[in-house]
Amino acid sequence: MKLSLSVILILAAVAPCFAQYATVLPKDLFDRLEAESPHSLPRNMTPAEQQMPLPQPTIEDYILRAPPTGAVYCPAEYEQNEGILLAWEDHTGLLTSMTVAITTQDPDATVYMVVDSVSEQSTVTSTLTSAGADMSQVQFIVRTTDSVWIRDYGPRFIFEDGNRAIVDHIYNRPQRPNDNLFNGYLSTLWGEPRYEIPLTHGGGNFHLFSNGDAFMSDLILAENPAYTEQEIKDLFAEYQNVNLTIYPGFPTSFDSTRHIDMWMMPAGDDKVIIGQYSPSDGSPYTITENAASDMASRGYTVFRTPGWQSGGTHYTYTNAVVMNDLVFISYFGSPYTSQDAQALAVFQAAFPDHTIYQLDCSGIIPLAGALHCIAMHVPAYAPNPQPPTAADGSDTTGVYTPVMVTLQATDDGLPAPPAALTFIITDLPADGVLVDPGAGDITFVPYTLTGGGNAVQYVPNPCQRGADSFQFKANDGGTAPEGGDSNIATCTIDVLAAPAIKQLIYSFPLDTDPGWTMEGLWQYGPATYGGSHNRDPAAAYSGTNIFGYNLGGDYANGMATASYLTTGPLDCTGLAGVELRFRRWLGVESTDSATIEASNDGASWTPAWQNSASVADIAWSLETADLSAVADGQAAVYVRWGMGPTDGSISYPGWNIDDVEVYASVPAASDFDDNGNVDGFDFQMMGDCFTGPDGIPPAGCECVDADTDGDIDLADFAILQAEFTGA
Secondary structure: OOOOHHHHHHHHHOOOOOOOOOOOOOHHHHHHHHHHOOOOOOOOOOHHHHOOOOOOOOHHHHHHOOOOOOOEEOOOOOOOEEEEEEEOOOOHHHHHHHHHHHHHHOOOOEEEEEEOOHHHHHHHHHHHHHHOOOHHHEEEEEOOOOOOOHHHHOOEEEEEOOEEEEEEEEEOOOOOHHHHHHHHHHHHHHOOOEEEEEEEEOOOOOEEOOOOEEEEEOHHHHHOOOOOHHHHHHHHHHHHOOEEEEEOOOOOOOOOOOOHHHOEEEEEOOEEEEEEOOHHHOHHHHHHHHHHHHHHHOOOEEEEEEEEEEOOEEEEOOOOEEEOOEEEEEEOOOOOHHHHHHHHHHHHHHOOOOEEEEEEOOOOHHHOOOOHHHOEEEEOOOOOOOOOEEOOEEEEEEOOOOEEEEOOEEEOOEEOOHHHOEEEEEEOOOOOEEEEOOOEEOOOOOEEOHHHOOEEEEEOOOOOOEEEEEEEEEEOOOOOOOOOEOOOEEEEEEEEOOOOOOEEEEEEOOOOOOOOEEOOOEEEEEOOOOOOOOOOOOOOOOOOEEEEEOOOOOOOOOOOOOEEEEOOOEOOOOOEEEEEEEEEOOEEOOOOOEEEEEEOOOOOOEEEEEOOOOEEOOOOEEEEEEOHHHHOOOOOEEEEEEEOOOOOOOOOOEOEEEEEEEEEEOOOOOOOOOOOOOOHHHHHHHHHHOOOOOOOOOOOOHHHOOOOOOOOOHHHHHHHHHHHHOO
């Protein structure tokens, strides 16, 4: 039977005091190692980094980065792990304590210690050996890193069709290039595929459960302004097969990282630990109380540990590490011994069958992080040996940019590094060219990859669209017990146009009344903080005024029909992919209706969105609606927001709307790559296909012949230039 939230709080309140902390190093050794650490970089941004823009995905990231195509499972941290990654940079007392405990208490676990050089490896070996670590369970990775915070820049592991792979992101720290490049190096070193999710963030702002429930703070939205909230959720679903919930983040004045691991920790399939804050803390209290209620409503048993801020430092116990049957949590010592004891009691209740170590984190916590921040889990394979198998796969390339295609196979249930499997091409693609990186174009089959590599480059013909494919198989060199070749696998390459880069067509910041039609209790004016339940906003998203349904209160019960706010006609002639974007603060009961509709004649209306459950926004959010089916190419497009019908029971504050915008792409004759804009891609295609008068264009360049005279020459360039400049 699950413990209720109230029972967990009682457990914490009656917990006995613990005078002795469980540590794994003598205090003098721990203190000496911590004192020798340089403590060079905090987990949050340095003052210099705060003056720099966040690194953002490039256009190549949007085009070339394809998600996994197989069945993806993203393991939770509390599941069985093969080992853990640590970076020997700062806080070496903590790193040593964890290494000693893991290698002496878990005979099947490996500590993967990242060191900057061979000489540092020798020093670390001596330190760990002297501390009592079992060095047979320590593997060194020699690779320069910038900081100890490997949770934030390290690999997020998934299993694709049972094979382990890495999901990599852009590290949200502008001056730590070695950290950002680590995952690419590890992918090559371990021979595991790497998928590059085109998002900027830090790995500590992510937690998940084995059922696929995942959680982040809204820092992810601020760090990736090019995406809507739904697009970010879709990316995590595509790359990691998780259902993402985004909670509000702590203010930077309370926690400079805004990472969710500073106040939440999954403790099992149906258990979660959430920090508990004082009402006087303001939004941290509100955020965590709402999250605890939400998690309890989902069926999770919620444990609460103390959290507070003192002297500009956010103290938390949820920034902890569970490693198989071991759990590492913080203690801070005097004057916080009672909080330390309370946290230990809660972790003992949450992990009754685990060995719990409390490690002195009083030195690391002022740098905005603790134990979870300095460790990255390496999940274990299930013990299910398989014969050598080459897997079907797919890759995607945009425009006609070459793409590296990684060939995948398994041997005895484990992904083999490139040297262990030889890949043999059995046929060639029809429309493009395959390139062996070590030997050039592949023009015949069967073809064995030079040096036993596991990647080829696919180069499509210019102007190609659609799918192309080739086949390959893998040979394990006759290694027992399987031996011989694998099955023949097919790799399909989708050649796509560049993504449509939409332009801002209409903007209504609502600083002044645009004169839209209002029915019923729709109003224009300042926000009022009225209504019940989640309440209306206290201020507009920007400026002063908004549109809202009954700005001073709730919508009425028993509305038989909807009341609408309707825009004036919007001219969408020549536009494609028309999209509505606006800021929303909405409160509506599940059995009441809030809608968005569009029309191109003002008479017949097509639904664009409707609530399917209760909505109780507590912050402004960016919302989008696809209007393309109704609006593309139309001379008079109307959009309306509907409130109602409503039932006779509960009422909420209804719609609040600000900063309404319409985005779309503008096709042109010289839009060779079909991305809705004349841009640098089209100039690149023109340059690569250019032949001059009476030249013979390369195969597949027909789409670049703007004047259709059979040549790719200056006349075509003139057309391109004119459409690019708008002349």
